[in-house]
Amino acid sequence: MIAILTVSHGTSDSLGQRAVSRFAEAVHDAVDAEVAAHAFVDVQQPDVPSALAALPAEATVVIVPLLLSRGYHLGHDLRKAAAPFGERAIVAGALGPDPRLAQILRRRLQEAGLGRDDRIVLAAAGSSDRAGVDDGLEAGLLLGVACLRPVTVGFLSAAQPSLDSAVARAAADGPGRVVAASYLLAPGYFHRLAQRSAADIVTEPLLHPDRMTDWELVAIARNRYFSALSDAGVPLSDVATPRRRASSTIDATKP
Known part of the structure; x- marks a missing residue:
């Protein structure tokens, strides 16, 4: 079983919350993993360790950072959260630069x-x-x-x-x-x-809650997901399974 856990920074801004939620859902749909969830590195809940713990124990989880660059959150926070899960948790690259x-x-x-x-x-x-x-x-x-x-x-x-x-x-x-x-x-x-x-x-940011997410953003996140699986040596046959909404799936729209 393959799961995707998209991770964003988190914000108290309601427009930002809606925009990122829409983006995360678009990525989940594009990847079509069997289980999809979302978490945050700051401000909002669930945090990454809680989200990882809530996913099925048999799942290989690809953590896809919805972050524009490398930095402390990706280089330290996400890798620290993934470490207890060993090879089950794979951290993909940042969205940018691209x-x-x-x-x-x-x-x-x-x-x-x-x-x-x-x-x-x-x-x-x-x-x-x-x-x-x-x-x-x-x-x-x-x-x-x-x-x-x-x-x-x-x-x-x-x-x-x-x-x-x-x-x-x-x-x-x-x-x-x-x-x-x-x-x-x-x-x-x-x-x-x-x-x-x-x-x-x-200018406006890359995302806005009242406009469709640009296809390039979704494509980049999808590329990061599949590249991470490939780098980890996960067979494509294990990836090509339809996504199901499991009880462990965390709703990206919740603050």
Whole structure:
């Protein structure tokens, strides 16, 4: 039996909760694992250890982080939670950086009215983990390729340059507006911080509860799931089973 456990950061923002819940359900449907559940690394419940314990004891669980980059939660928290379950729990990679995320960001910029002379700053959450910072910088490079123009990166916490510094530097580069591309999964605390920056325009996050989840996000999560199974040597015959709603399935819509 194969189970998927999607894991998001967690938020107290009701819009963010709805948006991530919709995303998690879309991933569950796309993967079609026999058992599907969702958990959080912070703020909301269930936490990851509780969710893992609630899944069937015979299941191989693929933990799919709905996180945009590596960082402390993925490198430490998720692996610590998975460790007691041994080979039964497989931790997949983060969603980003990925060129498909850059395409979504480019669409958000276009929706916000990006002009030819506007300068782009990628607004990333930031991390105390060097790998997470590197992933944010690479996401900026990928967005620059997608938009065919330079992109600088500013972090909202824990890393430098700060978003405020990056916006100020971009504004000093010449005429035109500064547009902050929100490299954030959903509405919440960090997006409100981005909106308080001096950027002329701040785009919407990747997810919104009132719009369909972009196919690229679902495809990336699905890729991470199957890549993790492949890396763990799980036979495809064990994966290709229809999903059933078991009593152990945790409803992703619950706070």
